[in-house]
Amino acid sequence: MVRKKPTLVSLAEAVGVSRQTVSNVLNNPERVKAATRDRVLQAIEESGYRPSAAARQLRTRRSMDLGMRLRPAAGGISGSVLDRLLHALTEAAQDSGYRLTLYSAGDDGEEVARIEDLLHAADLDGFVLTGVHSGDPRVDWLQEHGVPFACFGRPANGPDPFAVPYPWVDVDGAAGTAAATRFLRDSGYAAVGFVGWTADSAPGEERRDGWRRAMSGYQSAGELAELQAEAEDTVEGGAGAARLLLERGAEALVCASDALALGAFAYLRSAVPGRIPAVVGFDDTPVAEAVGLSSLSPPIARAARQIIEVLSHRLSGGPEGQGPRRHLLLEPSLVVRTPRDLGRPS
C-alpha cells in the first residue's frame, strides 16, 4: 500500500541529495556522478515514483500531448482507414512518450477554434491533421502561429504538394492501382478495367492514373477509355459499373474502393457463374477481409510512425536540415485473397 505519492523532494531527502540532482538523473543523466545516479535510480524504482506531468507542464510549457480530431461520422465503408490510423498513432505516440488527445469538431473552422482552446488551456504540443485541402484554414492558422503539425494525406487541389513547407505522409494511390493492374495482367487477364468515382477527387484521379499507366503499353488510348467506368462510391455503383465494363470486354477489374469492388465482385459472381471474379479493391477494409476480396492495403502503421517521428523531431528542436523526410509517399501493398465459397443452391 502506497502511503503518499512520492515527489522529487521526498525522494531527494530519502536518498540524501537535493531535488535538482534527482531531476537531473531523469533529464540530464550525464551531469550526475555515476554512483549518485545509481542510488537515485534505485530509490525511484523502489518508490514507484513518476514525475508529475502537470508540474512539468506548468514549468516547461510542454505537455507531451498531441491532438487529433475525430471526424464526426467516419461513415461509409471506407471511413475505417482513419480509425486504423488512430490506433496506429496511439501506439506510435505512446512508444515515443507522447500521449494522444482527441477532440471533435463539425468543420474546419470549428476545428481551429478547438485547437486554439487546447493550445491555450492544455498546452498541446502538436496536431495531426487529416483531409487537408488547398486553402485549408487550419493549415493557415497553425503555420501563422508556429504550431507544429503533420498531415495524413497530401494537400489536395493545390499546386505541388512536395513544395509545401509543412510535413505530410500519404498513400501512393497510383502505385497501388498500378501494382494491382500488373498483378491481374500477370495472372493472365489481358483486359483489366478500372472502376472509379464520379466525383472527381485527387485520390480518385490518382488511382485511375496508376491503372492507366500500367495498361498504356498494352492498349490504345481509345481502348483504355472503353475499359474504365465511373460510379458513385456504393456497392450498387460498383455492380453497375461492372456490368458495363463486362459488356465492353473487361476480364478483370481494379476498383477505387472496396465498396465499388464489393459490388463489382457480387455482380460478376452472379453474372459469370462458372468463374471466380478477378477484382481488386482499395483500402483493405474489414469487408474485404470478410468477403475474401483482394485489396490494396495502405501502410497505416508506417504512416503513423512517420507522423510521430516528424512531430517528435520538430518538438525536440532537432536540426532543421536533418530529421525525417517532410513529405513521404507510401506504396500500399496488394493483399491477394481467394474469395470465399458461399455455397450454391443445393
Next chain:
Amino acid sequence: MVRKKPTLVSLAEAVGVSRQTVSNVLNNPERVKAATRDRVLQAIEESGYRPSAAARQLRTRRSMDLGMRLRPAAGGISGSVLDRLLHALTEAAQDSGYRLTLYSAGDDGEEVARIEDLLHAADLDGFVLTGVHSGDPRVDWLQEHGVPFACFGRPANGPDPFAVPYPWVDVDGAAGTAAATRFLRDSGYAAVGFVGWTADSAPGEERRDGWRRAMSGYQSAGELAELQAEAEDTVEGGAGAARLLLERGAEALVCASDALALGAFAYLRSAVPGRIPAVVGFDDTPVAEAVGLSSLSPPIARAARQIIEVLSHRLSGGPEGQGPRRHLLLEPSLVVRTPRDLGRPS
C-alpha cells in the same frame, strides 16, 4: 496579435481586482458581486483568457481527463462497434468539459500497469473499460485503489451483473434479436431461424435467447432446436448455416452478427433466386449499410452519454444515492433496409 498569454494575475490587475476574485468568477460565480462579475467576464472575453489546465491540475489533482484503452487490432467485421463508441465518447466527454486520452495495451495486466502510470503521472480522473469479464484484474485494481471507472459491457461469466458495485452500460442483445424475430414474423415469415456463434460467449447466448423467447409461443422446443445453427463468425460460416437452416425449412434468419448475416444473405440470394432474402444482422456495421442488410443498431451515442454522465457524477462528488443509474441495459433498434439490387446477368 496576442502579445502574451493572459493569466489570472494579468487579468486581475487589468480589471483592478485580485486574482482570487477572477478565479471565483470562474469557479464560484455566486460568491462575487454581479457588477464585479460582469466586468471580469468581459475582460475574460476580450483577452481570450483560458485557465491553464496544468496549473489547475497541479493544485487540484484533477485533470478533467478520462482514459480509455484502444484495443490492439479491433479487427474483423464487428470491431467497429468500439470505434464508434470512441467517437461518441469523445463528443460526450467534450460536451461535459472532459478530454479523452487514449492508450494501448496488449492485455489486461499491461493495461493495469498503463493505468497506474497515467494515474500517477497525468492524474487521469477516470477510466472507461471495455470487455470486462469476471475476475478481471483491471476491475479489482481500480476498485481497490478507489479509482472511478465505468464499463461498456456487463461483466461476463460472473454472477448477477446487476449486483456488482461498479457502473456499466450494455446493449440488450436479447431484446434486439427478439425484436428482429417479431419483425420477421409480422412480415409473414412463420419459421424464423437463428444463426449463432459456435464459441459460447455471453453476448452470443443472450442473442440466441432473445430469438428463442420470441419464437417460443409458436413452435415446439423440438422445432426450435431445428431452427438454429451455430457457425464461426465469418461470412462463409453464415452461408453454411443458412444452407442448413434453409433445408430444415427456415424462411427467414436472425443472425448474431453482420458477418454471419452477410454470408446468409449472399447464400440465400443465390440459392433462392426469385426472392429477396429476409435476414437480419447485428451491430449495424458499415457493411450492413453498404449491402443494404437489415441489422440491429446498438445505441452507441446513448451509451457513451451514460458513461460520461456516470463518471462525471461520481467525479463531481455527487450524492451517492442519487445520480444516473449504475447499470443500464439499452435496447438496440432495428434498422430495416431493402437490399440493393446488384443486377443480374444480362
Next chain:
DNA sequence: CACCACAGTATGAACGTTCAAATCGGGTGT
C-alpha cells in the same frame, strides 16, 4: 602557496492556479 577551472551538487525563484484564512466596510441589535 595562492589562484583558477571544473565537475558535481545545492539553492532560490518561477510557472498559474486554488485553498484557507485574513481583511475590509457596512449594517443591526441592544
Next chain:
DNA sequence: ACACCCGATTTGAACGTTCATACTGTGGTG
C-alpha cells in the same frame, strides 16, 4: 456607542517541477 455579524474581497501559501545561478571541493597551474 459598542460589539457583532455578514457579504465581498484580498493575501499568503502551496501544488511539483525546471531554469538560472550559486556554492562546494578537488586537482592542476603559474
